[in-house]
Amino acid sequence: MERFNFVLLVAGFGFFGLSFVIMGLMPIAQYSDIDVVTMEQLSQDVPYQFTQLAEQYPDEFLEAFGSLETTPEVFAEAIQYGKAIYIAEACWHCHTQQIRRVDPNTQMEVGHDISRFSPELPKESVSDEYYNEMNYPHLFGTRRVGPDLFAESGRHSNDWHLAHFFNPRQTTPWSVMPPYSWFFSDDEGLVPNKKGLSMVAYMQWLGSWRKQFAPTTFTDLPVILFDESWYPEEEVADEPAEDDDEYDDYGDDEEDY
Numbered sequence: 001m002e003r004f005n006f007v008l009l010v011a012g013f014g015f016f017g018l019s020f021v022i023m024g025l026m027p028i029a030q031y032s033d034i035d036v037v038t039m040e041q042l043s044q045d046v047p048y049q050f051t052q053l054a055e056q057y058p059d060e061f062l063e064a065f066g067s068l069e070t071t072p073e074v075f076a077e078a079i080q081y082g083k084a085i086y087i088a089e090a091c092w093h094c095h096t097q098q099i100r101r102v103d104p105n106t107q108m109e110v111g112h113d114i115s116r117f118s119p120e121l122p123k124e125s126v127s128d129e130y131y132n133e134m135n136y137p138h139l140f141g142t143r144r145v146g147p148d149l150f151a152e153s154g155r156h157s158n159d160w161h162l163a164h165f166f167n168p169r170q171t172t173p174w175s176v177m178p179p180y181s182w183f184f185s186d187d188e189g190l191v192p193n194k195k196g197l198s199m200v201a202y203m204q205w206l207g208s209w210r211k212q213f214a215p216t217t218f219t220d221l222p223v224i225l226f227d228e229s230w231y232p233e234e235e236v237a238d239e240p241a242e243d244d245d246e247y248d249d250y251g252d253d254e255e256d257y
């Protein structure tokens with residue numbers, strides 16, 4: 001029996017070592033001769049949407065970035081701030097940034113990346129796209145409650161994004177995305193603050209390097225409209241049965257959290 005434990009111990013260390021080499025050391029060795037794209041380099045291409053933000057919200061833009069000129073430096077500041085908010089608000093909890101080739105033939109699949117970003121421009125994300133300072137840390141994400149955002153640039157207008165952030169159900173009635181009213185300095189969602197402006201800049205940057213933009217809607221894909229039958233009204237018992245063990249397990253005892 002002792003020998004068996006010893007074998008397990010050796011195997012454990014062995015596999016740990018193996019994964020460390022394959023997933024840690026090998027990529028470092030493979031990419032060591034490629035220079036990481038710096039913030040300065042990647043901010044040279046300022047998407048037109050950023051200039052539009054400055055034109056549309058001059059006062060807020062000036063207050064946020066101290067300049068109305070959309071220079072690469074200002075743009076770099078905005079997308080870095082946008083990314084910081086993306087991390088702080090845990091957007092990565094519901095969104096991925098990795099376009100996958102799932103099954104190009106089943107276009108029915110909801111959330112199918114290649115067809116979402118257009119069947120004509122099938123392009124999954126490649127390692128090259130992550131090799132820049134905006135990806136330290138990368139935000140691959142693991143859950144896909146919402147769609148992948150890695151090629152978000154150009155899919156929607158700035159206005160759409162702002163309306164969507166203020167209240168996602170304004171643009172997408174069935175959305176489960178929470179509203180972000182603190183991206184605005186008024187109560188009606190008309191005046192974005194630095195967070196709002198930076199977040200839109202970040203969204204419009206994601207994928208802007210691809211130079212080919214996905215249309216917002218496709219005619220050859222089924223349009224999925226909200227259907228009330230998805231949420232049938234259920235009969236709700238007035239009071240939960242007292243000796244319902246299952247209910248107790250999930251009880252709303254706040255001290256548990």
Ligand code: HEC
Pocket residue numbers: 085086089090091092093094095145146147149152155168169172174175176177178180199203
């Ligand atoms: C609870 C999960 C959840 C969180 C948290 C969340 N989202 Fe979403 N998001 C969704 C869902 C679901 C959709 C699809 C429906 C819609 O358009 O609102 C979506 C859609 C989007 C879209 C539109 C994508 C497209 O191309 O149509 C953008 C952009 C977006 N989210 C950005 C964000 C950002 C930025 C944050 C953080 C500030 C965030 N989301 C937080 C669930 C979430």
